[in-house]
Amino acid sequence: MTVQSSISLRGNAAAIFAEAIAAADPAQSLRQRLQSNPLPSPEQGGRSILIAIGKAAPAMMKEALQHVQGDHVALIVTHSDNRSEVPGATVLTSGHPIPDERGLKAGRQIIALLSAARKQDQVIALISGGGSALVPAPVDGLTLSDKIAVNEVLLSSGLDIVRMNLVRQHLSQLKGGGFLRHGSPASSTAYILSDVIGDDLRAVASGPTALPIGSHADARRTCIETGIWHRLPKAARTHLEKSIPEHAMAVEATNILIGSNRISLQAAFRCAMQTYRAEIVSDALIGDVSDAAEQIFRATTSATFDRPTALLFGGETTVRLRGTGCGGRNQELALRVAQLAHERTIPGNWVFLSGGTDGRDGPTPAAGAIVDAGTLTRIRTTGHDPASLLESNDSHKALSLSGDLLMTGATGTNVADIQVFLLGTNV
Template sequence: MTGLLTTAKALFQAAVDRADPAKALRAQLASSPLPPLPEGGRNVLLALGKAAIPMMREALVLIPDAKQALAITNSENYTEIPGATVICGAHPVPDETSAAAGMAAIELARSLGPNDRLIALISGGGSALMVAPAPGLTLADKAAMNKLLLASGLEINEMNLIRQQLSETKGGGLLRHAAPAQVQAFILSDVIGDDLRAIASGPTVAPIGTRSQARKIMQRAGLWDRAPEAVRTYLSATEENQDASPPATNTLIGSNRHSLKAMMTAAAEGWNTKLVSHRLVGDVAEAAETVFQAAGSAPLDKPVALIFGGETTVQIRGTGLGGRNQELALRVAKLGAERLSGDWLFLSGGTDGRDGPTDAAGGIATPATWDAIKAAGLDPDALLANNDSYAALKAADALLITGGTGTNVADVQVFLRRPD
C-alpha cells in the first residue's frame, strides 16, 4: 500500500505544480507583453485569492514600474512581500477582515485615473476573502447568506450568481469602481468549465445573472424564507441596468484541466491511465458512486490509474467537521469496504491545500480505512451522517495534509488499483 500512496501523492503534486501561478503568469506575459500606457499612466497591481502571494511576487518582477500593489489572500498563505501591501480575508466564511479587504480594494480602484491600468491577478477563494455588501446589507447578512449557500448543495455557478447580486465588488463591481481606467485581469481558474464570471465571483467580468434569477434559485433550493430579511428586500427591488459593466481584458492562465493533463503525464509509465471525468461535480454521494462505477469497470491487465477533477458539494445535515474531499474519501472508503477487493487506494484533495474549515487538503481511502475507524473505537456510519469526515479520517490516519500550496484550481482525485 505504501507504493500506491507514494504514487497518489506524486500525482496530486503534479497537479499542484502544473497550477503554479507564478510560472503561468510568467509564460503569459512572455508571449503577450502588456501594451504601453498613455503618457503619465500608472500600472497598479491587485492580487486576489489563494494564489495572490506567488502571483504578486512574480508580477512585481515582471512589471517593475508598478506604482501600487495590494494582495488579498487567506491567512494560511500570508507572507510579507517587499513593495506590496498584503492583507488577509477569511475563508470560506467572510468576516470583518474580508470586509476590510473589500474596502481596501475599492479605494485602490477608485484612486485610478483615465490613463492608469489596474492589473488584477485573480484566483479562487476571492469570493469570501474580499467582500463589500450591497447597499442596505450588512456583513452579518452576507455571512449568513454564505453559510446558507455552502450548506445548500447548489452548484458553484448558482452560488456565485447569488453572491454577485449581494456585492459591490463581484460580478464586475471592481470594474465599475476602477472606471475609466483600463483593467487587465490574469485569472487562475478554480471553476469547472472555466466560466470567468464565476472565478472569485467575477470581479472583472459581467455578472452571471440578475436579481430575479437569484430569487428563483433561492426559492427552488428552499433558501428564500431562511435568508436575512435585508437580503430578501434587496433582491426583490427593481432590477438595475446590469449590461453597463465597463470593458476589461480577461485572460485565463491556468485551470483544473491543465492539472489533470499533468497528472495523466506523470502516471503514464507503468499504468493504464484514464481521465474519467473533468466534471466530477454535484452531490458528494453521487460522486462517490461515479468513482466506484469507474473503478469496477476498469480492466486490470495492469495497474490502473483513474483520474478525476471537479468540485463536489455536500449537503450539511450534521454538526461535524470536514470538507467535500474528506467526505468523498470517507464515502469511497465505505463503498470499498462493501464492494471492492484487492489492492486499491483513492485520494481526493483540494489543490489549494485546504478542504473546508480544516487543516487538511483532503482524504485518502484504502481497503483498511473503514475498519481502522472502527478499530479506533468510532462509528464511521454515525460520523458520516454527522458530516464528521475529519474525525473519521484522522482516526484512520487517512487525512491528506499538505499545507497551503499557493494555488487553487479546484479539486483532483486519483483512484489506483492493482490486479488482484
C-alpha cells in the first residue's frame, strides 16, 4: 500500500474540513428547512419583523427575504468580517468576541424595533453563533464597559458555552428570551443555526427567543462556585445579588433548528470515507484543551495502520488563560496534540487539523491549524521553544513560525469546531 505523504494528508484534511463548512451553509440550510417550516405570515394588517443576528446573519436574511410576503422590515447585525449588503435590509456590524459601542447601538435598534411590534405582527428571528457578543444590551445599572469586562472574565474562565451564556442572559435585555419580552404581544418564530454542542437552543447566541438556561440565582451561584465572582465588575455582582423572579413570557417562540455541528460532522465523515477508513470518535469534544488533546491522542493509540485512517471529532473546547500570548482554542489544541505526538510517537505519517467553522479562532485571523510530525522541529529552528510558547498561551505565534496556521477567511457560518486526525500507513 502506498504511504501517504504529509503534504497529501494536509490537503485531504483541509478538504474534509471544507465539506463540514459547506454543510453549514446558512442559505442552503435555511432553504431546505423552509420546505417543511415555511415563514409564518402576520395577521391581517400586520407586518413581518425580520431580525438576523450572528456570523451567518447576512446569508440567512438574504434567503429569508426571498420567501417573505407582504409588508416587512429587516435588520441584520453581524461581524465586520461577514458583512455583505442585502437588498431590502439594514446591515449593521459590531464587535466579536469583545462587545463594542457599535453592538450597543445595534442592541438598542433591535429593542426599538421589537417594542414597536403589535399583536397582528410576526417577529421572525434568524439566529446564528456569535450573536451574544454582537448585540450587547446591558440591563439597567450596567455599562458597556461592565459588559466587556464580564465577557473577558467569561472567555478566560474555562467555562463551557452553556454556563457562560447562563451568566450573560441575566445581565442582558435581549438574551434569555429578550426578543419575546420586547416583541410581545406579537408571535415569534426563530430559525437557528446552532454553534452549541448538543444543540441546546437556549444557549445559541444566549437564547434570545428561548427560555433562560437557569434562574437569576443559578447565574450567581455559577459565578461563585467557579471562582470568577470577585473578578466580575461591581455593577454585575450588584445586579446578580438582587432577588429577581423569573421572567414570565407573554408568548413563546417556535424555535426551528436548521444546522448544527453534528450535521457538519456527518458531512465530514462522508467525505473522509471516500479515501479513508473513517470514524467519528466524538461529537462532543468539550472541556479544557489539555484534556481534549489527551482524548484525541488516545484515539490514535487504538488505530491500526494497515490502511489510511480518519478520526473525526466535533465540539467546542475551552482554554484557561495563564499567559499573555495570542491564540485560540483550536490553535492551542493543535499545538498540544503535536506536543503529545512528539513525546509519545505516532508511527507513519500523520496530520491533525482543528478549526473553527466560522473561520476565526479567538482574536486571530486564523481558523485554527494543521500540524504534523515536523511542527515542533520547525518552531525550534526559528530559535523558539514550543513548550514556552504554549505555556504563555501563544499558540498563534508558535504555529505562525511553523507555517501551520489554517487560514480560510470568514466563512459566513458558525457551527463550532471540527477536528480531523489523518493517519497514513506505515507499510
